[in-house]
Amino acid sequence: DVKVTQSSRYLVKRTGEKVFLECVQDMDHENMFWYRQDPGLGLRLIYFSYDVKMKEKGDIPEGYSVSREKKERFSLILESASTNQTSMYLCASSFRVVFSEQFFGPGTRLTVL
Amino acid sequence: TQLLEQSPQFLSIQEGENLTVYCNSSSVFSSLQWYRQEPGEGPVLLVTVVTGGEVKKLKRLTFQFGDARKDSSLHITAAQPGDTGLYLCAGSVEDKLVFGAGTILRVKS
Numbered sequence: 322d323v324k325v326t327q328s329s330r331y332l333v334k335r336t337g338e339k340v341f342l343e344c345v346q347d348m349d350h351e352n353m354f355w356y357r358q359d360p361g362l363g364l365r366l367i368y369f370s371y372d373v374k375m376k377e378k379g380d381i382p383e384g385y386s387v388s389r390e391k392k393e394r395f396s397l398i399l400e401s402a403s404t405n406q407t408s409m410y411l412c413a414s415s416f417r418v419v420f421s422e423q424f425f426g427p428g429t430r431l432t433v434l
Numbered sequence: 435t436q437l438l439e440q441s442p443q444f445l446s447i448q449e450g451e452n453l454t455v456y457c458n459s460s461s462v463f464s465s466l467q468w469y470r471q472e473p474g475e476g477p478v479l480l481v482t483v484v485t486g487g488e489v490k491k492l493k494r495l496t497f498q499f500g501d502a503r504k505d506s507s508l509h510i511t512a513a514q515p516g517d518t519g520l521y522l523c524a525g526s527v528e529d530k531l532v533f534g535a536g537t538i539l540r541v542k543s
Contacts, residue, residue, distance in 0.1 A: 325476070356533075361443075363522065363535040364477075379530070411476050422467070423531065425476025 344412030438534035457523035
């Protein structure tokens, strides 16, 4: 059974803290993605990676960075969390970048106080 | 600006009713996917449509891709409470998927 796991389901942080969100996939996929999901806005792509140590900016990269040191692991980093980064964060992986199913993790609900 | 507009935003219906949700854009997509997301879970792929005019059926769900590959619809026949969820469409643009905001469907028994 294919699986994408995220390190936390719920997270509460304070403004200015550094936050790490971890994602691991067991499908040997080349491509991994980080989205944030907000009501009425759908899923917006933050960053994606199509290979180890490679990263590409998505539509809303400001305030975020990523790390991909191993094929199965893709980390999202909030260098200095702000209240407008309160959101649901979804990680996904896929075999190909396009025409390919994306497999999602269960999400991390992050609240920044 | 939302590249993909989904309508309606919310739909609450009785078990057994039929419904259609729409996904529209002014952009052409090389393919379009529909996902379903249940509370507390990530989206799960239902179908991918690639050819303009294509119709795909998945049990009681019928998906159609517009001839010009700018729009799509999802029709559910005889809805059941288990169909409750958030339905998302996503279009392939260059090397990315662009998601609509989704349609929240609630089917009451």
